[in-house]
Amino acid sequence: MDIVQQHMLDSYRSAQHGEVPPPPPGRHDRDVLRTLRRRVRALAAAYRPPLP
Numbered sequence: 001m002d003i004v005q006q007h008m009l010d011s012y013r014s015a016q017h018g019e020v021p022p023p024p025p026g027r028h029d030r031d032v033l034r035t036l037r038r039r040v041r042a043l044a045a046a047y048r049p050p051l052p
Contacts, residue, residue, distance in 0.1 A: 001009075003025045011021045 007022065007025050014021045
């Protein structure tokens with residue numbers, strides 16, 4: 001089952017239970033990548049060797 005089929009199944013189940021449907025796949029990808037990039041940069045800055 002791919003991600004689109006899983007989303008369709010989750011949407012159907014939430015509609016049957018009267019719940020809010022899940023967000024579409026890939027909606028938060030950009031935010032996740034941005035956060036990861038910030039953390040990697042912060043770690044790189046923390047472990048940067050001191051200037052001579």
